[in-house]
Amino acid sequence: MKIVLADDHPVFVAGVRAYFDNVPDCGVVASVTSSDALIKCLDSTPCDLVITEFSMPMNRISDGLHLLSYIQRHYRKNG
Structure with a gap:
C-alpha cells in the first residue's frame, strides 16, 4: 500500500512513517x-491512502472538509 502523509508536525510524520516502515x-x-x-x-x-491532518496551512484549497471533498472528487480510484 502506497501512503501519502499530510501533516505540518514533523514528529507526527516521523512516528507514522516509522510505524509503516514495519508494516509489510x-x-x-x-x-x-x-x-x-x-x-x-x-x-x-x-497512492492508495492519504493520512492527513484536518487543519493545516493552506493557500489555494482550504483544509478540513473542503480538502477531503476535493480529494474525493478529483482523486478517487475506480473499483
Whole structure:
C-alpha cells in the first residue's frame, strides 16, 4: 500500500512513517506540510491512502472538509 502523509508536525510524520516502515507491503511514498502541497503531490504521486491532518496551512484549497471533498472528487480510484 502506497501512503501519502499530510501533516505540518514533523514528529507526527516521523512516528507514522516509522510505524509503516514495519508494516509489510506498506510504505510512505511522500509527505507534505500543507493542503496545497498535498494536492500538488497527488497530481504526481499515485497512492492508495492519504493520512492527513484536518487543519493545516493552506493557500489555494482550504483544509478540513473542503480538502477531503476535493480529494474525493478529483482523486478517487475506480473499483
